[in-house]
Amino acid sequence: MSSFSIDGIRIGSQEDLFVFAGPCVIESRDLCFEVAEFLRELSDRLKTGIVFKASFDKANRSSINSFRGPGIDEGLRILQEVKQEFQLPVVTDIHLPSQAATVSEVADCLQIPAFLCRQTDLLAAAAETGAAVNVKKGQFLSPWEMKNVVCKLRESGCEKVLLCERGTFFGYNRLVNDMTAIGEMKNLGCPVIFDATHSTQQPGGLGTSSAGARESAPVLAASAAAAGADGMFFEIHPNPEDALCDSACMMRMNDFEKTIKRCREIFKIVRQNDE
Numbered sequence: 001m002s003s004f005s006i007d008g009i010r011i012g013s014q015e016d017l018f019v020f021a022g023p024c025v026i027e028s029r030d031l032c033f034e035v036a037e038f039l040r041e042l043s044d045r046l047k048t049g050i051v052f053k054a055s056f057d058k059a060n061r062s063s064i065n066s067f068r069g070p071g072i073d074e075g076l077r078i079l080q081e082v083k084q085e086f087q088l089p090v091v092t093d094i095h096l097p098s099q100a101a102t103v104s105e106v107a108d109c110l111q112i113p114a115f116l117c118r119q120t121d122l123l124a125a126a127a128e129t130g131a132a133v134n135v136k137k138g139q140f141l142s143p144w145e146m147k148n149v150v151c152k153l154r155e156s157g158c159e160k161v162l163l164c165e166r167g168t169f170f171g172y173n174r175l176v177n178d179m180t181a182i183g184e185m186k187n188l189g190c191p192v193i194f195d196a197t198h199s200t201q202q203p204g205g206l207g208t209s210s211a212g213a214r215e216s217a218p219v220l221a222a223s224a225a226a227a228g229a230d231g232m233f234f235e236i237h238p239n240p241e242d243a244l245c246d247s248a249c250m251m252r253m254n255d256f257e258k259t260i261k262r263c264r265e266i267f268k269i270v271r272q273n274d275e
Contacts, residue, residue: 004160006132007089007108009049011162011191011230017267018231019260020091020109020134020193022053024246025069029078033085034238038253040086046260051109052088053235054079058245059095060115069245072099076106091134097125104129114138114166117149127158134162134193139169143184150188163188164233165224166195175201177220179227186228193231194224196259197249214240217251218259225266228274232263 003012011018022035036052043050056075058068069075079090089108094100095116103110110126112119114136126133135149146163153161163185167175177199185192196217221232237243240250251259 127156132160
């Protein structure tokens with residue numbers, strides 16, 4: 001597996017643990033600045049590479065009345081301000097091929113949502129930007145089926161591919177995590193990032209929105225670190241109960257540092273044993 005860089009943060013099987021973190025959606029400039037300031041300080045203190053994550057649009061909400069975000073123009077303006085003010089690389093979702101080029105002018109990494117992970121035109125458009133591309137494994141796919149996703153990206157010119165494990169459908173309104181999926185996807189030659197917060201999601205569990213169990217995220221993250229994940233993905237918020245999107249899943253910022261430290265400790269042990 002080759003290593004690559006996302007704005008100076010090294011990504012790969014021989015590199016340090018990296019983190020994607022931020023609010024689910026851009027609720028406001030003030031929220032993004034509050035979270036980014038926290039992440040910048042944490043990154044400096046723990047010497048951990050952190051990529052700021054927030055979505056300008058959440059197009060796959062349960063209800064048509066759900067909050068989706070400020071849209072592409074305002075969202076990218078805020079993400080650009082975050083980059084400049086806090087010197088953090090950013091990652092954000094795209095949902096349409098036509099968004100890829102515009103978003104890549106700001107974002108250092110383009111994220112493909114799980115429900116869209118097989119959309120060939122979307123993958124090709126993302127690959128053609130030259131940015132890193134993080135693809136969330138569909139809840140309906142086995143890990144080895146992600147081989148076709150990787151092939152589409154590489155055949156379209158992407159040299160910086162990440163795969164993200166975020167749980168698999170199990171019955172109604174439940175996700176489960178098969179930690180062996182991390183090794184299966186690493187065998188495809190890509191770094192694997194584990195989405196600890198969305199893995200606690202209960203899709204559609206509240207009828208018009210998803211339920212979740214954020215208290216399980218630290219346990220799942222530690223398990224993923226032990227299973228060999230190269231990076232971690234967390235959605236965090238100062239007051240998750242008041243969040244406009246995925247409030248049941250997002251981790252409180254006050255609980256985040258302890259979880260990262262724990263994952264780093266496990267990660268170091270795993271890497272030492274692999275040497």
